[in-house]
Amino acid sequence: MPNRVGLKDIAKALNVSVTTVSRALNNKFDISKDTRDKILKKAEELNYRPNAHAISLRKNEYYAIGVILPSIDHYFFSTVLKGIMNKAHMANYLVIIGESSHDLVKEQEIIEKFIAHCVSGVIISPSNKSSYGNNLALLKSKRIPYILVDRPLEDSKNERIVRFDDEYGAFLAVDHLIKQGYRKIAMIKGFDYCTISNARFKGYKKALENNGLSLNPDFVKHCGFIDESGEGYHLSKQMLTSMNRPDAFFTVTDEIASGIYQTVNELGMKIPNEVGIVGYSNSKISSVISPRLTSVEQPGMLMGEQAFDFLQQTIIDNSSTLERTFEARLVVRASSLRNHIQTSTVTKENNYGVSV
């Protein structure tokens, strides 16, 4: 059993009332310097710590937020969480966390638990799966504010959301490949029900269109496990060994891109000369793989920080904009640089690449 000491213990030890002790510790009015010092000393001596639950009950306010992410060992989400925690710690908020694993039922259970534990707000990156409006309905009916991160809902206007310009990021990536002289650009995307994957596909199409290229359906492949390299390997092998093979790949994650590296190596081809590659997320992999991978940067930490700011503002006075979209930025590295002129720029900048 833990060993808690409350106001009552201090009061009893000093023969004063609980009220007096409370006032002393909270630096309130109506108290003499003598008794206050006496009480502070005794509190220190007994190792007193206030009970946040009692305070929550009495004051009807609780400085805690809940965070729901599909998976915390995913690099992007872990950086989002980091951003949230940075701000939360400074603002003295407690961070409670749950992992939905893209499971709607689990997501719901977590929300239920958060409500029971009186969070004053929720930051959620919803599961890929379709209609989860229901999961948020409970929060809405309880008037507990929530902020969406990264993944918009289908029907959701009037939702507070911190998002990333997935479409434009894809556009930048593909446009860059085209400018580098690639003409037959394949895309490996995720499932069709994944909104962000579709947004990136849209950017891909727009870049082709903008540059007068037509879309070849054979060059668009779907992929289930986008966080592993396996399908990237197989799909690219299939494409690169076919009659009409692409000269570049745009993938929805860096992991898929790394699978393509393997194919290219096995086939004895060369990146970026024969095959150009651009990934997505600018994860650790991209700056460590060889040649370094051009990738669309997603500022997870900034997005997390912004989400917390939104939430805090909403909690305090329901002010806060409805939406903030983070601009995409392409980090250009060797994997897509056919004309070697710019390679010097790459090292010059910061050894990680130069932004466009």
Next chain:
Amino acid sequence: MPNRVGLKDIAKALNVSVTTVSRALNNKFDISKDTRDKILKKAEELNYRPNAHAISLRKNEYYAIGVILPSIDHYFFSTVLKGIMNKAHMANYLVIIGESSHDLVKEQEIIEKFIAHCVSGVIISPSNKSSYGNNLALLKSKRIPYILVDRPLEDSKNERIVRFDDEYGAFLAVDHLIKQGYRKIAMIKGFDYCTISNARFKGYKKALENNGLSLNPDFVKHCGFIDESGEGYHLSKQMLTSMNRPDAFFTVTDEIASGIYQTVNELGMKIPNEVGIVGYSNSKISSVISPRLTSVEQPGMLMGEQAFDFLQQTIIDNSSTLERTFEARLVVRASSLRNHIQTSTVTKENNYGVSV
């Protein structure tokens, strides 16, 4: 303002006492089927959810644990957290999280906050920095159980801890390199105050000794930012361009190892023929980099799950072993396989490598 409804609201609506409502919802004795159904229906209708804080106050028990990690965007720690959350969710515990950033003051603040919020236990992977016995002292005085993960204390016997056999992992790695014919094996390690880095160094020495090789101090380098490739690049370049150059590297992280890849590529050398490399942690990088990196696997998720089990047992009845050490396992990949006989085994196994 959130929109809470309590037992009182249900009681008032049905003209019964709060006690009756409580008993109905908790399936207690002393209640007729009629009134119980009536109450359940009304609770549903009003969207009632119990207030965990009130229950915590009254019952003096709270199903929540605190987790403190140095950094959540570090892959190993994020998998530890994942393991903890898996188990915690099943056991219906709330998970509160704090990131210490290797900052002792912040670590202390987080512990203080956890205590205030009545966690019934803490899982902590302590900061690298030296004497943090003090930070844990408060938990001890409050009799709040805690479990250490991964990083042992200097003085700590009688601490509950889930650890990894860092020394043996290093031994496996270096012994493997020697068996592959490498003789001049360098190590890039972390700071001297980092206990796990030292344990790995010990394993390195033992493997050399066991195989009748002597330690060359010029082949041992220290590194500050072990989670980035930069120093790995510079230190290895310095060593590989010197008169007496190593023929293999053992590094304390995969990130450092990836820096060596860059050096080797720049110098036009070949992995694994001219330079063998083994990393540590078996992070995502190791199976994505080319050639694939041999690395010591750390089962973060299992360690997290074990930590939760330890904690839960300790909370319940103070049973639970004091310590569990996870055995090191070496995942052998191309970066250290000089005799190509075994390369076939690598692909055969699982495309990721074969364990030793």
Next chain:
DNA sequence: ATTTATTTCGTAAACGTTTAAGTAGATTTT
């Protein structure tokens, strides 16, 4: 000396629960 103000403390209620104890009324036992 009486009134008025000021300082410093205590009393009691409240937050949302649970639970020990008490109490009617109905039912059973003697």
Next chain:
DNA sequence: AAAATCTACTTAAACGTTTACGAAATAAAT
């Protein structure tokens, strides 16, 4: 018919706080 038991409910206290209100003691003003 009285006594005992059972059923289904209520009252009240408690958990650890905060806070409106009241009150005693001292100081200041009349």
